[in-house]
Amino acid sequence: MASQGLSYDGCNFFRQRLVLATLSGKRVKIKGVRSREDNPGLRDFEASFIRLLDKVTNGSRIEINQTGTVLFYQPGLLYGGSVEHDCNPQRSIGYYLEALLMLAPFMKTSLKATLRGVTNDPTDPTVDLLKSTAVPLMKQFGIDGEGFDIKVVKRGMAPGGGGEVVFKCPVRRSIKPVQLTEPGKIKRIRGVAYSVRVSPQMANRIVDSARSVLNQFLPDIYIYTDHMKGANSGKSPGFGLTLVAETLNGCFLSAEMSSTPQGQGDPVLPEDLGRNCAKLLLEEVHRGGCVDSSNQSLALLLMTLGQQDVSKVLLGPLSPYTIEFLRHIRDFFQIMFKIEVQKPLEDERKGGDKVLMTCLGVGYSNINKSIK
Template sequence: MSHNAVISFKGCNYLRQRLILSTLSGKPISIKEIRSQDDDPGLREFEVNLIRLLDKMTNGTRIEVSETGTSLYYQPGLLYGGSLDHECCKLKSIGYYLEVVMALGPFCKKALQITLRGVTNNQSDPSVDSFISSAIPVLKKFLVVDDGLGMKITKRGMAPEGGGEVIFKCPVRRQLKPIQLMDQGKVKRIRGVVYAVRVSPAISNRMVEAAKGVFLQFIPDVYIYTDHHRGSSSGKSPGFGITLVAESTTGVFWSAEAMSNPAGSKAPPSVPEEIGKQAAFLLLEEIYRGGCVDSTFQSFAALFMAMSPKDVSKCLLGPLSPYTIQFLRHLRDFFGHTFKLESHKKTEEEEELNTGANKVVITCMGIGYLNLSRRVI
């Protein structure tokens, strides 16, 4: 039966994309030569941890890993969901796992409520704050009713020791709704959250002042909250950071963030003012790229567009990130599904001011993915 033909890959890249699409399509995958040339070959601890998490979310999944860890066979079971608890690997932030959890959440059999523990903020993965500020709004657009969707940070945990805790709830839907997101609007306000964990609260104010100093030259409506955690809710490592989000007149959210170098790393100690400014400039760059979805979460929009009913979905995106381009290729591998990509003409205003990056309009016909919570043979 072609339905169960194994899709083969090589190497460790894009493991999360492959696992997500394998789980949704029901097609088993085999990945060989995982870091086979490295001094330390095979799957890393955080990847094994991710596969365990998928095992918890599904029922009847078959996983085989070779002795050296350089080859993996993954045959997905049914997405079950329900109430779950997972201790994430400290080498990656909770954001690394959230990408998979959020992509699969709406397609579970039972509404998902998952508590993830570990590092909430590090320098290499999107933080939990950026998921709250710009990934949740993307998912909301596809869910017909968004009651029951939410994410909450109950404890902060900075790298390297973590100790953070996040609760994510996602309702289940029989099917998503197709979208037309073509108007990115203008920036109307900027919000942000500054967190300082196990360090002086004065650091928060210094970051706020530095970031606001950049934005107040452009826009009056800037408000940055401080989120100071103490005692047991502040995780195990000291650190500080800032997540900023710009909201447009049409309800589009762009986010950017910066955080201090982790304790115990060889990097020099971070200066709060520099972290505040760095995040502010990154957000300005994100606004310049534009599009109706933040560049970090373009692949979410592509996934949910492909999974929506058999109707046309259209979305304006900023320049596609390499990660998104690979995701579109993977969608073709698993679902035989392709997108139409067109470059978007700049508005007269953008032409005049010579601003705005080259945007892309992605269009696709949904595959009409139904969450029947059972496999149709």
């Protein structure tokens, strides 16, 4: 059965499995998806994710049983091109975009994806966060070129959505190995405080309270306020903040917070949101490393798919999602990382323990890419 592909139980880490299956060309079978729950089978957002995957590939075979508890996926070739997709509003666009970021550099033609749905919600990394952290991270791996960008055209808060995002990514034949072992000191903090369908004053209140915490460390803080109006403001009201700390060596650490979606729990005050988000950023700085916690798995994937050379990246503590990702990388690519814990020195005031990840790339080359 092993030659038939990989088999997993349950729908946890759903995206990881499908993305790695697509990149490695291995078949994957996912069984027992919520099979014991009152409402069994795949949810709408997962079905939406599969449809998106089908749009960017050519010749994928997807079979789902009648109750939706068993999924079989035989990946096709990554095609790319212009894609439009209405993302299910149960999850924000970040959920879909995280997977696209991993696939986009390995397409046949460069990807231009227009995604519609929820741009910001409290669960997933928001589009703003991915724009300011994942894009510069991928540039370190040599994925760069004209029009490599994530653009928020319309903002749509949860639960209504109505946002629109355009993601453009160039294709690469191979990925550059990296040595990101020294994060350097944080030189500036940037951020976006956004608000839609509420008073534009909300964003200013967020900025003031976030500044009051961060100014204890740095004077160079600039938080943009982004208030979208009319047709660009989506269907639900809400506000939020994304903070990004940039180091001298070009590493980015981020934190974010969104207001509770309308009709789901207690509302938050913009002052509290700003202050708590600033503290989350301090927590992220404490964890440290060259890659922030929400992009750990993206960095590890690009290290794995690099040329046959050693890559090193210093990370903060591994998140449970990343740990599972490492196991999946072993399943799909037979690559194991060398994991070393680095303890801070006695007199250093640089936060907690760090983890140095080392691996030898598999020498993945993008066979889909057309030669011009």
